[in-house]
Amino acid sequence: MLFTEEQCELAKSERAWLAKHDPVEFLRHSASDGVSEADPRALAHIGTAGIAEILTTDAGGSQADLAVLSSEHGRAASAVPVAEVALAGWVLELAGLADRLAEHVAGNYMTLTTAAYRERVTGPRIVGASAPFVSVPSADRIVGVITDDDVLYVVPDDGGVTVSPIGTIDLTRPWARAQFDVAVSAVESAPLPPGTAARYRDAAAVHRAFDSVGGAAQLLDRTVEYARQREQFGAVIGSFQAVKHHCASMAVFVAAAEATLAAAVDALAAGDAERRRPADAAIAYAAMASNSVAGLAQQVHGGIGFTWEHDLHLYLRRIKVNGNIDGTVRDRRRALVR
Structure with a gap:
């Protein structure tokens, strides 16, 4: 963004x-x-x-x-x-x-x-x-x-x-x-002015999506740092091609989600017709992208990422709830084609 x-x-x-x-x-x-x-x-x-x-x-x-x-x-x-x-x-x-x-x-x-x-x-x-x-x-x-x-x-x-x-x-x-x-x-x-209830719902959902993408960005940074330090088979795991691909995919997901949400924020002041589609599209993509980032972070971290003491599961749980509390990705995508 x-x-x-x-x-x-x-x-x-x-x-x-x-x-x-x-x-x-x-x-x-x-x-x-x-x-x-x-x-x-x-x-x-x-x-x-x-x-x-x-x-x-x-x-x-x-x-x-x-x-x-x-x-x-x-x-x-x-x-x-x-x-x-x-x-x-x-x-x-x-x-x-x-x-x-x-x-x-x-x-x-x-x-x-x-x-x-x-x-x-x-x-x-x-x-x-x-x-x-x-x-x-x-x-x-x-x-x-x-x-x-x-x-x-x-x-x-x-x-x-x-x-x-x-x-x-x-x-x-x-x-x-x-x-x-x-x-x-x-x-x-x-x-309240006409349409305030709908504007509030859309704005709250967009900001909740920003919350998820902020968490995804944190997971990206922590995963890259972990990949630079964790050694396996005599080399840091960040040197392995598969791990590089995972980290690159995470970075793309975060950047793309930020871009779509930026468009949604710009549209929040518009009328229902101009606001709803950018909001639904951005919220759906941000939920999918954030979930994907959390899953890839889990893979790169391996066993340590599954432990209660590690923070990763806290972000994963938060992202999951954010992505469902205002309607699922499927709900948002269906709204786009109505």
Whole structure:
């Protein structure tokens, strides 16, 4: 992906912060039941660094800027849903909820999700389930749900919403779903511009794909470094043609996925017809490419890559979940030919 000079500096700064506060190290030392929760230092960081408000008018950030951050957090296997937090700020501004936005950017984050297929507004009540989301315990006290008719409902945790964990193979992030049963009159609501629900879903999926490709880029770098050091039959394995081919294939997958996602990011501001096809194509390819990179990394690492102590399986699990939580590769490809 071709970044501007400012975006390169943003990536460099965020990578340095994540290296200093390693999410994987935090996971291994603090995870309960094997699943990580967001480091409180990281949650504070996205507030103080302005990431929560990056897409607001005053901040002047773009989806491409957020893509840089999504990629870096994927590269570090961070438990912070950085894109979702930033997109929540964007939606709160669109809804005109200035007080909620001020609370959000101050660190009292709102969890934002879209309505799952069972969600419906039945007369004066909202009843149903949300789409899956990455849980942040300090944010799950306030849940915002965007319905398909482009209305934002803000529901406090004591007002008819129950957030329940979802078991996945992803050990780097806790996933959850919200169940709603609340009177419309008891919650705050605001109309959104037409098409906001669809735009949010596409943007969240594109940034999740960037997360996967960031993880794939990390696996590429680690695999190349391992191939330079690991010796077999009296030579480093990186000198073997088959290993060279695997590493080259990984590099091509990462570069191509970044290029397709760059086109999708550029299209996020467009209308449904102009946005949907680039998004579906990029998300499908990025999921396939990231999975392929993880598989090749496993092959080059050999037996060590299968151990619990090695980080490779954490990235593999994360990439697998990213590629299925918003629909499978097959789903995206089918959408392209409709």
